[in-house]
Amino acid sequence: MTNEADGERRDDGGHDATHSVEFDWDDELSIAAVVTSAVETVSGRDVTDLPPLHDVVDVDALDKLFRPRRSGERRTNGSVTFRFAGYTVTVYADGLLVVRDAEN
Secondary structure: OOEEEOOOOEOOOOOEOOEEEEOOOOOOOOHHHHHHHHHHHHHOOOHHHOOOHHHOOOHHHHHHHHOOOOOOOOOOOOEEEEEEOOEEEEEEOOOEEEEEEOOO
16 A cells, blocks of 8 residues: 655655655555656656656666565665656655655
């Protein structure tokens, strides 16, 4: 299940988050779908107007990097930051995704 939390949330860098989404790595929804949906929401652009996410990040590797271990233990540390469609996207191991305008 994906829960959206706008506005007051801050990322680890202390920056005001443009848009943040909490997601569950156990969910069937892929991280690629969560990222594109979040950028679609922030930008006001339709997902079909966004460039392919796989052009900027290996979405399979991103998904595998933070999914729970084979033992079922959740990963709690780490993050990956990349630029996508004019936004800086940070995916955290704990299930937080933050989208900020790349200009800020």
